[in-house]
């Protein structure tokens with residue numbers, strides 16, 4: 001089964017769909033978001049992704065008043081959440097820039113009103129963050145859009161994934177294996193879950209959303225058959241903000257896309273054959289012809 005997002009097809013032997021997750025790494029600055037879009041386009045990614053929240057709904061009650069040191073002074077966690085949200089005009093500017101650079105753009109809505117916000121902007125797909133996998137109201141709102149859904153599975157049990165898919169259906173879903181630790185250590189990657197998900201949810205394309213340092217684990221995910229890869233990106237890992245440290249800088253994203261393209265080519269089709277380029281070595285090296 002394949003899932004189409006714009007002109008890209010995910011699964012079915014198509015090129016791995018690379019999502020550059022800008023998330024909140026724009027720190028509420030449209031110009032920074034546009035520079036990150038440029039980084040994703042220059043690296044050859046397929047899409048850029050954001051996170052869209054209605055802070056008074058999506059911020060857990062117990063977190064709202066927790067003080068947070070920010071570049072704009074000390075504020076409550078709720079105020080900080082507002083500070084890093086873009087409004088409609090800003091998203092229009094960002095979306096236009098992504099389109100101009102040949103990238104799909106979409107977001108993970110973290111609450112039901114954010115789904116309508118993104119629908120109004122005519123995104124072609126939605127992402128469900130791992131944290132939202134158990135939010136049945138959100139899943140229903142997303143199902144009702146009729147759009148393809150990319151569903152991340154970090155911090156979730158198989159039973160919770162079953163329930164989410166009962167709500168979403170299986171026709172237009174891409175599952176993303178993920179572990180929601182930042183940065184994620186190799187011991188927590190559990191990449192064999194990619195095969196577990198593929199076997200259990202037969203026909204649903206399975207990708208990987210990574211929070212590790214470096215490239216090896218994402219590249220191994222591709223070697224294990226992940227059909228989409230999502231990684232956070234930043235201009236500089238030392239920038240202020242919770243996700244920068246577990247993000248790829250421009251050169252890292254460029255190398256990731258380059259190496260993914262090599263690996264997917266190298267995986268081939270699984271049919272054992274003698275390649276034309278082997279004929280000369282065969283003539284030279286094989287003592288006993290067939």
Ligand SMILES: C=C(OP(=O)(O)O)C(=O)O
Nearest residue numbers: 051108129130152178209
């Ligand atoms: C946090 C997100 O995703 P993931 O769970 O894949 O990291 C997101 O998409 O907002």
